[in-house]
Amino acid sequence: MKPEEIDQSAAVAPQIYRSIRARIVAGALEPGAPLSEAEVAAAYRVSRQPVREAFIRLAAVGLVQVRPQRGTYVTEITEKAVLDARFVREAIEAEIVRLVAGAADPSVVAELRAQLALQRAVKPDDAATFLRLDERFHRTLAEAADQPYAWGVVEEVKAQMDRVRMLSYYPQHMTRLIEQHQAVVDAIADADVAAAERAMRAHLREIIQSVRELVSERPDLFTGTHNRRNHGRKSNDATV
Amino acid sequence: MKPEEIDQSAAVAPQIYRSIRARIVAGALEPGAPLSEAEVAAAYRVSRQPVREAFIRLAAVGLVQVRPQRGTYVTEITEKAVLDARFVREAIEAEIVRLVAGAADPSVVAELRAQLALQRAVKPDDAATFLRLDERFHRTLAEAADQPYAWGVVEEVKAQMDRVRMLSYYPQHMTRLIEQHQAVVDAIADADVAAAERAMRAHLREIIQSVRELVSERPDLFTGTHNRRNHGRKSNDATV
DNA sequence: TGAGCCATACTTCCATACCAGTCAAGCATT
DNA sequence: AATGCTTGACTGGTATGGAAGTATGGCTCA
Structure with missing residues (x-):
């Protein structure tokens, strides 16, 4: 599942929210995976601002965890x-x-x-x-x-x-x-x-x-497979 | 109830949220009253950005209604x-x-x-x-x-x-x-x-x-003292 | 007098720039 | 070799500028 195209004529923040939410629920974004405002914004070709607002909502429903100055991560399933x-x-x-x-x-x-x-x-x-x-x-x-x-x-x-x-x-x-x-x-x-x-x-x-x-x-989904380091880009997988 | 002082060293968005929420619940901000990102930001002496995020959260719990390009209003009690x-x-x-x-x-x-x-x-x-x-x-x-x-x-x-x-x-x-x-x-x-x-x-x-x-x-609290037009629209998730 | 148009002053939303905090790699020192 | 410190590339949070849309007041014209 890839980041869909964004309709620039409509409000983009809700679109980002729905897209990321669907990807998390579908498992395309794995528990523990790091999300970065900047990377997601680049993937969807929008600015950080609407991405940030999407993250806020995702955090409100417990799908991501925002840790200030550290990063935003898909919450592990507990x-x-x-x-x-x-x-x-x-x-x-x-x-x-x-x-x-x-x-x-x-x-x-x-x-x-x-x-x-x-x-x-x-x-x-x-x-x-x-x-x-x-x-x-x-x-x-x-x-x-x-x-x-x-x-x-x-x-x-x-x-x-x-x-x-x-x-x-x-x-x-x-x-x-x-x-x-x-x-x-x-x-x-x-x-x-x-x-x-x-x-x-x-x-x-x-x-x-x-x-x-x-x-x-699948204990990996609960303990988290992603090690928290390696924010460095590299994976071809445009994984937002 | 006045806008309290904001602790600039901590995250300000949650502080704005709590402050406005308290003022709405206490009735200091009346149903139907217009809020504006710019005005609120000036009152708290912060930028519009954290105010905007506070508005998003307030809208999520139904205390304010954000109508894109029109304004943000304290929801009337229904x-x-x-x-x-x-x-x-x-x-x-x-x-x-x-x-x-x-x-x-x-x-x-x-x-x-x-x-x-x-x-x-x-x-x-x-x-x-x-x-x-x-x-x-x-x-x-x-x-x-x-x-x-x-x-x-x-x-x-x-x-x-x-x-x-x-x-x-x-x-x-x-x-x-x-x-x-x-x-x-x-x-x-x-x-x-x-x-x-x-x-x-x-x-x-x-x-x-x-x-x-x-x-x-107190029918005024329900019908709203500040009359609004354009009731025909529902801006449900117009904002994130 | 009244109806319609238009400039204008708002609004929220998005983009961009800057800031302070975090963390890990790697140099310097022991 | 091991340890401590510096450095720099990240992070999210805030500030600010510009764009698009909406409501309003005053003007023009009938």
Whole structure:
């Protein structure tokens, strides 16, 4: 994944933010990798200023760490950070799904069932597509509960989780996750508030297993492979 | 409340952020009031750059609204924004208090009871002191649940609520709030998870009444005294 | 008198320059 | 050879200038 082109006619800072965020979540920028305002600016062919503002936002959601006069680094994934994010997400989404189940709007149920069909149609190895549909599923619930603001908070918080989900994805996982979505939708259709909440909480706790497995399988992502020195240019890899 | 002095030897952007945030929450900067990078910079005797970064953070928590090429304005308080924030806060804090009640740590209970005593000692008309103790109470619960990250999210979200609480405070209110705190602590002491959650949710729903009363008593804060045009635009992430 | 145009004084956003702090390589000294 | 210090190339933070866009007040013209 390369730095995309920047549309100079629109505000560039948000574009930089989204681009770098996507690259971190996708793993193209590895945990511990150094980012430099100057290098990133050169790669995107913009000045340091909008890059700096993008870094501020990335730091706010915990994807990078700015150390004054030392450098800015992609934060390493820590089990604690992922679990902390999950805690907040579960709290909010449990509340959301209770609202949705309590309302029991047939059109919402129909929409969710349609999305389930789309999810089942995804090729098992197409992680990116499935994860996008998964996000859409959860966002749909938030909108059904008329809680767009709460969804904004979830979106910020889940950045940490997304990194793990992208890395720990395997095809069999998809079936399992769809079954959990199914359980949520069924409970909503039954207007069974408690069951819907239980199903959602169980679903969101999948990540706990995922992160534990990832810790043992890819410890490099947690301890960090990049040694902190060698800021010196050299790598062909235009790695911003 | 005036712009405080800035310590030039430390990073100034965070200082500007905290100062302006405090002034907005305290009502010294009224809803709808225009802020300008240049004016604020002059007032604090710093350059526009750190002011700009402070504005970005303030916009992220919804205290100001940046409209490109038009100006930056203190956001008006809207009932919806306050209720949305409350929804997220209740979700998170309900989860937190369940953890605390489930653990039933005697030292935590002792600490909370000590804080209740402090709260009762506050003079009824000293809103600032009481609200500080209230914040401390809730933060203590988050720390007892070992969820500092979740508390960080709450702190961001509650900015909207704090404005209302400051404005709608009246002495009799204090007694009522302390009783609610008492109920939470009692439930924790009894290790009654469900009761603790109920008490916390009831406590956090006080704000619903407060904001409704404020809407009718001080409509100027909601409609804005400084009238603005061009309401038709939403500059959501116009800035990073 | 009233409607439309235009100069102008703002605004935020981006680019550039300068600053102080950090850190590692390498010389100088022991 | 080992250790301490200097030096210089980085870093992010701040200051400042210019560009593009927007709102406004006054002018022109009907």
